[in-house]
Amino acid sequence: MKNTVEYKGYTGSVEYSDEDGIFFGKVQFVRALIAYEGSNAEELRQDFHDGVDDYLSMCKEKNITPEQPFKGSFNVRVGRDLHRQLALEATRRGVSLNSLIVAALKNETHHAV
Template sequence: MKYLKHRGYTGSIEYSVEDQLLYGKVLGIKSLISYEGETGKDLEQDFKDAIDTYLSYCKEEGEKPEKPFKGSFNVRLSSHLHRQAALLAMEAQESLNSFVAESIRYRIDQITGKQKHSDIADV
């Protein structure tokens, strides 16, 4: 899947058959920032304008803009899977956080066929 990117923010690209319109929203933040366009070029420009407007608003209001994909999230597991992961992490003498991060890296590598992710920071 392709995404729009601007100033560290990532946006989705969707299509509405009913409206015959491209649209999307900024991903990885709680605030709803949406955009639309009749063409890909229009969509990309509206996305950039939406991000710039959001950042300008935050600056004017003295608010800190939300950081997308800030690096922490809750994961809900069965107690059995949680126990297995925690015990394996202890046996490997690493934190559960490191174990989970490495497991996610491994799965991403499987899906994308890549061996290294320079854009994924070590935890």
């Protein structure tokens, strides 16, 4: 079972409350709170789409840039020794440190892409 929904580049969680008898979720990977719910999968999906559309409309009305879930960069603390090893390996291969790390991450997540 897939526990996420996607729309216009935004990913939302999907959870179920047995107590309330509803599906619910919120948009992931952004600070803005965009929550939604539904009594079945179709209602949940529609409320998710409406929530994203409302958020984008509100941003347009207020002339602000909507948050994007991923900007394409992030910081990783690897420690001094590993940083040195990675830099030396990149030099040995004749590639940038960034290229080496991107290749390693792609190799580790090949099943998720």
